Amino acid sequence: MVTLSATEASNSRISSDLPAGLVAVFVGATSGIGEYALKEFAKQAKRPKIYFVGRSQDAANRITGELKDLNRTGQYTFIKSDVSLLKNVDTVCEQILAKETTINLLFQTQGTMRSERTSEGLAMFYVLPVTSRILFTLNLLPTLQKANSLKRVVSVFAGGFEGPFSDKDWADYVGKNPMKARPHVASMITMAHNAMARQAPDVTFIHNYPGGVKTNFGADLAAWTIPLRWLFSLISPIFLKYISSEECGKRQLYGATSARFPPAKGEATGVFLADDIHVARGTDGQAGSGSYTINFDGENASPKVYEHLAKAKADGAEERLWAHILGEIKGITGKTIRELCPLYGHTDVVPMNIDDRQLLLWAPENGQKDVMRLLLDNDTKVHAEDRESFQRPLSWTARNGHIVVVNLLLDQNANVDAMDSSGQTPLHQAAVRGYTAIIKLLLENNVIMDINDSSSRTPLTLAVIEGHEVVVKLLLEKKANMDIKDIANRTPLNWAVLKGHMDIIRLLLRKKGISWKEIQMRMGRPERLTIRTSTNASYF
Structure with missing residues (x-):
């Protein structure tokens, strides 16, 4: 006191x-x-x-x-x-x-x-x-x-x-x-x-x-x-x-x-x-x-x-409340997007020299969920594309982990499989960063799982490389292809071994129908698996 x-x-x-x-x-x-x-x-x-x-x-x-x-x-x-x-x-x-x-x-x-x-x-x-x-x-x-x-x-x-x-x-x-x-x-x-x-x-x-x-x-x-x-x-x-x-x-x-x-x-x-x-x-x-x-x-x-x-x-309740409040204010006062946007901090928080198409790209990249809601409420198109990276709002949102905005864009029928200049889809962006909740949403919206990016890597490959075990499990449950090789001629299992992700190795082998006991019989002690296969695990 x-x-x-x-x-x-x-x-x-x-x-x-x-x-x-x-x-x-x-x-x-x-x-x-x-x-x-x-x-x-x-x-x-x-x-x-x-x-x-x-x-x-x-x-x-x-x-x-x-x-x-x-x-x-x-x-x-x-x-x-x-x-x-x-x-x-x-x-x-x-x-x-x-x-x-x-x-x-x-x-x-x-x-x-x-x-x-x-x-x-x-x-x-x-x-x-x-x-x-x-x-x-x-x-x-x-x-x-x-x-x-x-x-x-x-x-x-x-x-x-x-x-x-x-x-x-x-x-x-x-x-x-x-x-x-x-x-x-x-x-x-x-x-x-x-x-x-x-x-x-x-x-x-x-x-x-x-x-x-x-x-x-x-x-x-x-x-x-x-x-x-x-x-x-x-x-x-x-x-x-x-x-x-x-x-x-x-x-x-x-x-x-x-x-x-x-x-x-x-x-x-x-x-x-x-x-x-x-x-x-x-x-x-x-x-x-x-x-x-x-x-x-x-x-x-x-x-x-x-x-x-x-x-x-x-749980996202704070974001839902904020969207409710802004909607209430907009509905009663009639404030436009341009009038409301500067209210989220300094008056120059929102770049005022860009049009709504550009703003729709800027908002998810910068975490402006409320701005996104206003734009979508005013029928701004969800397929706007960045001229350099070709990324669309859903890609930016998945990349930055803004699950509320992902929901908004999916409700507006955003293209879940749109690729950027590197060939990556929103699923690639979420998988490489381990955003489990966003991945679940994308999977529920019939996303194509096995699209290769410019390095011939699928979302599964990226999740394996980064060691995101829960993401790997989700993708495997949806029958992601485990045998696609990337530009370096490596499969997801090759990468798991190279990175030493033992739990992911177990997941992948289990999906291949190979038990851990069988691995022990083949290799001796399981901890030697990484050493003995660090240069070549292709025989699995």
Whole structure:
């Protein structure tokens, strides 16, 4: 636990460790946790420039006066908006970007318990903590990346409480399963942060749980909920430890500025750490990896949460979520490919001097799965060909191990047997790198297994050379030809012996109907097999 005294000490150094004129955007800051954090930031920063967004002009007038009392040197701008509407999010961001070239902090607390749908068709208690926050982040991310000293995105919800989620029903699961909403939404926020952190590794992303804090959250619900909210406030101290609004503001500011939470890359680490404070673990379990899920006191989540997030990433759920979010944004705002592409990091991440045909080749090579989805959604042809290597999108994707994009391209009937300038097909590309899952997908799509490349090597030969035993087994199960010789007059078995891949030798011999016991009888000790056949194994 980071103690309150350590938190206060770090916050007191903001004016000396960080430059004057920090630009911060607080969304949902006209009450509750956002307001507490906003005031603490204004109090500690030197000549801050703050934009705060909310729905209540009366609350904003009160807060503006209080901010000026806390720090007369600051600039405070209120933007009134209902940010449950994504088009309003775009409008707010346009207003801010018209005035600012850099932003240091994006701090978001917008949320509600109201379940009704907005005019854009999304439930309010889903869109505010999820899509609204992500769109704010995407819109402002290039400007955040241009900042110095501090580049940070903070989302306050339920960090550390990530758990079971439904990737079949991202948006509506909350309404159908209200008792399971918190782990579902918490997982979505953290996984989205992870996706953005990979695109912008020089920015810190934090999802935190604020602890027990008394706010007016839920005050916008119907009158019949008043007795229920009163009952909750009465019994909640039994199972929930409350902290004061002052402590909440201080702890939120610590998370927003401390070097305990550095980005994965770059020097914008924040306020220097005291000797007894260490860098926190990121969501991948590694210290300082850029995306964090933390408790109210700045401590790491439990090991179970890290396991949960690792499994979600390995299963492709993180990528499916990101595709869902981008599709949601595109469907509502009408953003074009060219408008969305720059949102994945620096504005020059996507080469803007290339057409969609070239972009379709660039995206899989560079791991831009979201760009691929946008292109395919807009009917860009999947058979675009690189003029030099003749590689097509499926080849690039198989080569780089992007299984989600492979699925996308196969759904669009991409040619599974198209050859590049070296005569290699997507199966060659996956086999030589040992991408088992991609190979399974290609095999399910009736790929031709025994095509020779320019060196007369089949996918099986390449897998044997590289020692990918599982791939070799898969290809053999699909009856790949074991006797094709390459340009060096070697079969897969010749290569296995030459490379000393004993387990693969056993697999190949078993397929030839030769038992290991028989080999021992022929050769003596099996470990001598490589030595005695290193120059010529053709008699098998």
